[in-house]
Amino acid sequence: MVASGNNPYEKALAGLAMNRRRMLALGGLTAGAGALSACGGDTGRGDGDGDGITLYQWYHEYGEAGTQEAVKKYAEAYEDATVVINWVPGEYETVLSSGLLADKPGDYPDVFEGHLNRSMVDSGQVVPLDDILEDVKDDYTTDDLARNTIDGKVYGIRMIDDPQFLYYRPSLFDAAGVGVPETFDDLIAAAAELTTGDVKGIFLGNDDSATKMFQSIVFGAGQTLLTDDNQIGFDADTVLAGALKVKELHDSSSLLVGAPTEAWDPSSFIQELCAIQWCGLWALPAIQEAHGDDVAIMPVPGFNGGNPTVFNGGWDTFVNANSEHVDEAKAFAKWLWIDNEEYILDWNLSYGFHIPPRLSMRANAEALADGPAAEAVRISEEYGWAENPNWTPTMETAVDDMMTRIVLEGADPESEFEAAQGTIQTELDSIFG
Structure with a gap:
């Protein structure tokens, strides 16, 4: 669920580019300053219900038509408290970080969506939810539990799973005599063959990805960001070989760069500015509306003999540890995001496509039962990876800077890797001693 750029499907995609970038951000929230006044309050129903208890629930600004109305509908249906919806535009994480430091009800959320970070736990911002999840933990994927777990306690409830992959049109591949890429080298070659005067071969983002x-x-x-004992889980040979392949793609003329909207928004693919685009499952209905059956998907092909990969993004719900109504907030979160199959399926399938996180509910997701949607579910389960809540924003910035300098600026790969590794190790030492 996202906000949009300008395209013929503006109603379905309004606001997409602005908000989707926050779903990929690894590390979640930090205690930064923000303009709390950016929040917009909206009461789900009349005051006085629920024995006088009022709960404030915060969402980032989803853009698809009907999303805000949906969360109001859910709030209105809850009988044990009055639920006030704050629909937060702009830089949600910044506003939320400030809100979690507030001490006045209404200025802070009781229930909020986000991404777990160790700092949220260490600073006492969120409460464990193991008690309300106890009976259903086996109904979530291992990744969805792991991304919400710190030191053996689960703090978040998964709301939606959003696999992100590559869209392509089989007709363009057939016309160019190009097969579906199985390796990153194949992808580089295919992008070159598919590039014409008016169409670039591939769009991975305006930062060249x-x-x-x-x-x-x-x-x-087959490596990882951090090992189970919180050590660096990747080596220089693997990363540098892959980074040089990304640089090879960057140095070609096959990349769409400077597109009107970011890759979170499928407009470039819909408007035929590119033959392949990195995007997410949420965009599939709009893409199929534009291109009908001439749509297929694939994971990011493997580097240097490695496996394909799919990033499984999404959103989670948390309960503010500083709420005056922690127990009531937990009860509401359980009612909406654990027990309520009707609303969980509605939220996942009615406003763009998302995979319901409850495994038992996926069987009822008829919209995902065939075609590219079913393939998205399959590759997300086979090749998917998820965030590690111990991977901090500082660590992510270190590797982002490394890749940018190697790929875009031509910096020395080995020295850049050593610098990033040093920053990550210093961060690990500060957290885990």
């Missing part, structure tokens, strides 16, 4: 490819390099090699 120097940063986006780091995780695909690592996970495709």
